Amino acid sequence: MRDRADFERYVEQRSERLLRTAYLLCRDWATAEDLLQTALAKAWLAWRRVGENPDPYVYRILTNTHASWWRRRWRGEQPVDVLPEPAVGDPADLLGSRDAVRQALTCLPPKQRAVIVLRYFADLGDAQIAEILGCSAATVRSQASRALARLRVDSAARSAMSLEG
Amino acid sequence: MTMTDNDLRDLLARDASTGGGAGVTLADVDRRVRRIRRRRGVAGAAVAAGLATVVMVATSPRTMTISPADAPDAATAAGPSPTQDVTYLTSDRVLLDEEITAGGRKVPFRVAVQADSVNIQVECRTPSYAFVWHEGVLVDQGPCGIQDDHVDHLRSWTDQDGRVPSGRDEFHVAVIPPGSVVDGHGAVDADDAARIVGETGEYRTDARVTIREAFAVVGAGSPSVCQGDIVIRRPDGREILSSACDQPGEEPPSPQG
Numbered sequence: 390m391r392d393r394a395d396f397e398r399y400v401e402q403r404s405e406r407l408l409r410t411a412y413l414l415c416r417d418w419a420t421a422e423d424l425l426q427t428a429l430a431k432a433w434l435a436w437r438r439v440g441e442n443p444d445p446y447v448y449r450i451l452t453n454t455h456a457s458w459w460r461r462r463w464r465g466e467q468p469v470d471v472l473p474e475p476a477v478g479d480p481a482d483l484l485g486s487r488d489a490v491r492q493a494l495t496c497l498p499p500k501q502r503a504v505i506v507l508r509y510f511a512d513l514g515d516a517q518i519a520e521i522l523g524c525s526a527a528t529v530r531s532q533a534s535r536a537l538a539r540l541r542v543d544s545a546a547r548s549a550m551s552l553e554g
Numbered sequence: 555m556t557m558t559d560n561d562l563r564d565l566l567a568r569d570a571s572t573g574g575g576a577g578v579t580l581a582d583v584d585r586r587v588r589r590i591r592r593r594r595g596v597a598g599a600a601v602a603a604g605l606a607t608v609v610m611v612a613t614s615p616r617t618m619t620i621s622p623a624d625a626p627d628a629a630t631a632a633g634p635s636p637t638q639d640v641t642y643l644t645s646d647r648v649l650l651d652e653e654i655t656a657g658g659r660k661v662p663f664r665v666a667v668q669a670d671s672v673n674i675q676v677e678c679r680t681p682s683y684a685f686v687w688h689e690g691v692l693v694d695q696g697p698c699g700i701q702d703d704h705v706d707h708l709r710s711w712t713d714q715d716g717r718v719p720s721g722r723d724e725f726h727v728a729v730i731p732p733g734s735v736v737d738g739h740g741a742v743d744a745d746d747a748a749r750i751v752g753e754t755g756e757y758r759t760d761a762r763v764t765i766r767e768a769f770a771v772v773g774a775g776s777p778s779v780c781q782g783d784i785v786i787r788r789p790d791g792r793e794i795l796s797s798a799c800d801q802p803g804e805e806p807p808s809p810q811g
Contacts, residue, residue, distance in 0.1 A: 409570035
């Protein structure tokens with residue numbers, strides 16, 4: 390994985406899947422394209438050092454860049470006196486529903502969202518996710534556990550499945 | 555209803571497959587690479603300017619605090635400053651940003667600005683060789699755009715003479731196919747450049763010229779050379795300042811020490 394041809398092949402083969410991953414991180418297609426362009430550009434600039442499997446490197450740039458953009462946007466937000474009304478009157482109706490999970494996903498901190506996306510969309514194991522996010526596998530598990538609790542994903546069903554990658 | 559892990563997988567897969575953006579192409583990525591490089595270049599220039607300022611600040615008190623009235627000998631000793639070294643660094647202020655759509659001919663670009671100096675950059679989106687003239691003088695040439703070495707070459711030239719005649723600068727840029735100059739690397743002289751461009755003939759190409767303001771950093775190099783040589787001596791109980799730069803025929807030490 391060292392020359393331009395390899396890079397072009399990588400972009401051709403992986404960009405669609407990576408774009409979807411980026412979208413799940415930011416939930417906006419235009420931002421996802423921006424995010425992926427940045428990640429691939431940085432990957433090209435470091436292509437000789439990236440190694441045989443560029444995916445972890447690109448995932449790392451994607452998640453780091455998303456986190457930094459998220460923090461910037463967060464700083465720019467203004468607090469309001471009145472909270473907006475929820476879309477549905479009874480919150481209990483939302484629990485467990487797809488819309489509620491989507492809504493909850495957008496509210497997750499970037500690291501928890503990255504763990505969910507990398508584990509359940511990119512199908513990566515906790516050890517790989519830990520390497521990408523620069524933390525321990527135990528941290529990945531605890532972040533996933535917190536995220537799943539916020540998403541109201543059933544813990545009993547979860548424990549019945551093998552989550553370890 | 556409570557979701558399971560598999561439900562979550564399905565939901566993510568479904569969300570990611572619906573809608574969809576326009577996708578990311580190699581051309582998009584290459585454009586982003588150029589942007590990152592440009593930004594890094596500007597950031598590097600800013601850091602260099604900052605360092606130069608630090609050098610000046612660290613150096614200037616040693617030569618400026620002695621007033622002639624208080625210590626005439628010392629003032630004389632510190633007075634002859636080393637040769638004024640001026641470096642021009644590119645700022646991020648864009649003066650001109652235009653496309654070149656025709657290769658094989660000299661395209662003029664003029665800026666009118668009150669500035670210390672200017673920097674010109676030529677980006678080529680197709681593999682090319684570029685010539686840059688400033689006030690009629692061939693000042694830069696070389697590969698432009700992605701070449702056989704898979705490196706995206708950017709032409710960049712800063713007028714280190716810092717002359718902006720009457721606040722106006724005139725550049726000419728010519729883009730030609732990469733094979734037009736023998737071996738693509740050896741520089742050619744002004745006559746050959748004009749001849750090669752003329753022989754190439756016009757063709758359609760895609761390049762961009764950006765001219766930015768450059769600012770002077772005065773004394774960034776020379777004063778630091780003498781910084782370590784300014785010493786305080788007490789002959790006959792008096793303090794004087796001296797510097798190796800003031801000793802005739804003595805070479806000042808290198809900045810590295």
